[in-house]
Amino acid sequence: MYKVKVYVTLKKSVIDPHGSAVEKKLRELDYNEVSNIRVGKYIEFFVKKSDRDVEEVVKEVCEKMLVNPVIEDFRYEIEESVNQ
Amino acid sequence: MKFAVIVFPGSDDVEMYRAVTEVLGEEAELVGHDADSLEGFDGIILPGGFSYGDYLRPGALACFTKVMDEVKKAAEEGKPVLGVGNGFQILLEAGLLPGAVKKNKSLRFICRNETVKVENNETMFTSLYEKGEAITLPIAHESGNYHCDDETLQRLKENNQIVFTYENNPNGSVEGIAGIINERGNVLGMMPRPERATEEIIGGTDGLRLFQSLVKHWRETVNVTNA
Numbered sequence: 001m002y003k004v005k006v007y008v009t010l011k012k013s014v015i016d017p018h019g020s021a022v023e024k025k026l027r028e029l030d031y032n033e034v035s036n037i038r039v040g041k042y043i044e045f046f047v048k049k050s051d052r053d054v055e056e057v058v059k060e061v062c063e064k065m066l067v068n069p070v071i072e073d074f075r076y077e078i079e080e081s082v083n084q
Numbered sequence: 085m086k087f088a089v090i091v092f093p094g095s096d097d098v099e100m101y102r103a104v105t106e107v108l109g110e111e112a113e114l115v116g117h118d119a120d121s122l123e124g125f126d127g128i129i130l131p132g133g134f135s136y137g138d139y140l141r142p143g144a145l146a147c148f149t150k151v152m153d154e155v156k157k158a159a160e161e162g163k164p165v166l167g168v169g170n171g172f173q174i175l176l177e178a179g180l181l182p183g184a185v186k187k188n189k190s191l192r193f194i195c196r197n198e199t200v201k202v203e204n205n206e207t208m209f210t211s212l213y214e215k216g217e218a219i220t221l222p223i224a225h226e227s228g229n230y231h232c233d234d235e236t237l238q239r240l241k242e243n244n245q246i247v248f249t250y251e252n253n254p255n256g257s258v259e260g261i262a263g264i265i266n267e268r269g270n271v272l273g274m275m276p277r278p279e280r281a282t283e284e285i286i287g288g289t290d291g292l293r294l295f296q297s298l299v300k301h302w303r304e305t306v307n308v309t310n311a
Binding site: 018066 | 140141144145148176177182183184186187188189190191229231232233256
């Protein structure tokens, strides 16, 4: 069994209205050192060991459904998990 | 003309059904997300609403249903496919139209009338409007902020695929885009809700001509060849 963590954010070239609102508020609180806030989502799931390469499965699941490649980027972490 | 109004869990199908049958006076049937055929229908409508609770992304989960395979087939056959609101979001997620929507710039759900300009009246959906005509249509969405890359925008412009734009861009869409059509001209997606502007009693009738244009097109082309 593998545990998979997927991080999804809007692409760098896409303005993130959510991130901009949070950043504006932080500026108002004088956190001037904070910049480029991107609000994204975190998705986790398990993948059973099978004949297929786990990375191939994860990529496929992300590109097919979890991520919209028109506006979103993603990265993932895969770790072996003993107990489910 | 017989329309299929596709129903996902969370769709606003009843308003659309009512507009097509009672106001327009055409035939319509509500078709469930697990339907495996759309044969016998002359036009397909993906209504607004919140299919699958907008989970993951608006319109995303609706793409993975049996009926969407049939909608894709119908689009390939050249049948008219109209997606409004959430229906537009589904067409984008399914890749039947280019681009994507983000949350509105204001991050708010906006529900009000907007002035919408008819940029292209040479489509089967808009022939009864004047080019450049300003019409009033209600919008009701939280994610209608249309986005596409520069290359896609260029292509949309070159092929006259931008059909509707907002006068006062309420949601932050690229170039104020409110509705686009595919290159072939048979798949239209738009955030404004024409079915909510089909009777004076509900605030206006500017949406009615969209449906009438479709029926006219069907009577003049498809129905003639079949007769």
